[in-house]
Amino acid sequence: MDKLEIIKELNVLFQDVLKKGEVKLAIESTTDDVEGWDSLTNMLIINTIEKKYSIKFGFREIIKLKNVGDLCNAIIKKAA
């Protein structure tokens, strides 16, 4: 799994959770760049990611995730 592949999957996952037509994430995307991705929806996204990739994040790992790039790295590390 590389980052681009994960971002493609995350685009679909974000669309489902945020109930949006189209989401285009980039490595540097943060909550400021994606409408609807905020503190209310963030944990729903994390939970859906955990289910999709069969991984589990610790609380301190979650709070270290600052952008989509961090999220991809964490998924790659956990799923390896």
Next chain:
Amino acid sequence: MSFISICFTILFICSIVLFYALPKSQKLILLVSSFIFIGYYHIAFLAIAVGIAMITYFAGRMIATADNDKKAGWLLLSSILLLVFIWLALRHPWIVPKSIYLFPLGISFYSFQALSYLIDIYWGDEKPERNVWDFLIYMLFFMKFLSGPIERSGDFLPQIKGEKTFDYDIVSFGLKLIVIGLFKKVVIADNMAPYIDNMYAGMHTASGVQLLMTCLLYPIQLYTDFSGYTDIAIGGAAMFGLKLAPNFDRPFISKSTSELWRRWHMSLSFWVRDYVYIPLTSVTRRMGLTGISFSLIITFTALGLWHGAGWNFVVYGLIQGVIITYEMLTTGLHKRMANAMGQSFYNSVFIIRTYLLYAVSLVFFRAESLSDATYLISHISLQVNSKWNEINIGMPDRNTLVCSITFVLLMVFEHYNQDNNLIKVISKKPTAVRWIVYYIIVLILFIYGAFNTDTFVYLQF
């Protein structure tokens, strides 16, 4: 020592003059000014604040140097429990006899600052401060001591490391912000406050329409009072070259209650988001929407309880949590409504709806008890006791006009002053234009200002 007092003005002017005249002693001047400011209220307030600051300072260093994560976790937990115990014991006098009890001003604000400092160290987001004097300034700096903003150590501490040189633009910007804050407080808030207070004190004899107007006007009084205080705090700090966190961002244009809480008392709502809501949702996230809803309701109830231990504050917080949960669960519906109604019409309707819901919830915040709050809400109507002029809740026509016109002007000003653009634009106008604007504002301040009180609503928390 209130911000609106001769003593504070003298202390502030002396501190500013000495701060720039003696650049090598800037930290000493900030610390001594803060000690005088706090000790002037009561020497015990100073002792308590210094005590809590020192506990936090040493706890932070111990957490950072703990041998392992488990020990650091225990140290954090014990420090949090100790700080929360002290806060609860002093905030609600169930330990100290009521006869000798004095509420230590600012304790809710600096205790929360202490908690965020320790948690950030444990999470590895911040390093513990080595310099005890710098740490004391972070905890006790007089411009934010009484009612915040609740500062994060990572934002504040780096700012006090260097020597500050006099910057005319920053100092004059700070001064302008202080004048805007004073304007909000004495021209709007204090011209309304006595009449809203009267309505709450005599609600059982007030007419339905008076109760309706009391409910509708209180958010304006609270906003102009608290954001006025905050402008003075941020402006005063800016004059020392220190940038404090913003606390308000035009809350009355919010289209939802969740947006309102990103614009209202931001330093507190971001605090509860980061240190209560996010940890809670990380535990409950596997329950999906139910877990998130549960966390939201617990978080906002805690936010309500931060204001006081009454059931009215529980209900105030609960209302926010329930509305935000509803909004989160109906995101799709709101998108469809916006499409069907047209974005502009949708925005107008939901700005009004958000204001009305917040106004009703604030009745629980303002009332002395749950029964008073439910009485007021249940007796709201369009009925008058005798005349229609009861609609002005007893305010003289002069006050009604002053408050209405200046509040509309304030809303227009805030609309065009996003990121302080308007202040900067006015600063670049020719001298004659600028001074005409300044004179008009100061004249309105002194002619129409109500200098009958020196207290602020949030001093009680």
